[in-house]
Amino acid sequence: MPWKPAARLLPLAVLLAVLAALPIQAAWAAQTAAQAKGLSPAETIERLDRTLLSAMRGGEKLGFEGRYKLLFPVIDTIFADRFMARFSAGRFWRDFSDKQKRQYSEAYLDWSVSAYAERFDSYNGQRFDITKVDTQGDQATVVSTLTRSDGKTVDFTYKLRAQEGRWLIVDIIVRDVSQLAMTRSQFTSILGREGFDALMTKLAQKMQVYSEELSS
Template structure:
């Protein structure tokens, strides 16, 4: 549909956090650890957006997801990891521009693809602490029609008391690793402006579709 990096189905899935439930009570939520809650809050926003259906506009879905996606992911860290050593060659202004473009692209990607709900179900998250500042949260998506199962493993990191997503591994494939390979390659081939344009064009095209 659009010429964009990270657009095929496997990459989309790798970028996405899956939904397993909504409407959690305060009593239930109080028993859930902080990394799991990050996933739950994002999942609830995504399922609510899906239930708006394809009749809703891209902008409606984008606005509904923007705050939650922004809070759930640590885009500063993701941006730095995605560009590797090239990150340190960017000016402060260029870093800010890249972070914002990556965030806009990510939210737009959700808004484009999470536009309908057809009864999918998700397994509850199961978390494992790597240490006091890192945790892995796992879940799986079960599609009711095909019975297909995809596994998802989310790496979250705590900084200043706040847990945020750093990476998603889908069926053993790291979204951050794929993203780094594509973005650094594009940056080296075509330069920083082309990199921003590639990300920004996806949002622009989606908003006019």
């Protein structure tokens, strides 16, 4: 997705809201992880779809913060976010200090959850249907079709790998575009031209755009 610079970084209210939610999110994530063990690839995606629909139905009533809290433990549990963060940094990952790796990985997860909280924010009769499942050893492909109220459909093709006793999402393909590959192209371009601090600033700016309703 294109970067949209914001006028300022995260407002204090947003930062405090996120920090206050961390103990709750940690507890939810632990519970969700336990529930996720033993789920099939299709059941893993169905769990995500149900949570997305809950966020959409909650819409303005939940607000950005409420949708974020709802989505965080599920995304943190069923996405291979640490792998995805490393992959997206490309060759630059090995040059990060341990502190930078932690800072970047946390920002990547927050950015990912915030993107879902911003995009899946209203419900108009949409539904998800699992339309294809293909499992080959420790890898699987699951297609979830979103049908909109006007009858138009969008296919979300999830790539999963069996890790840590459960199936984890490693990539999503939408309209033949790998979201992981697109993110890697964007991130490595910024890291190559402007460096680590610039990428962290841009991620904070995206968080600001996503969470603007909190400061309105």
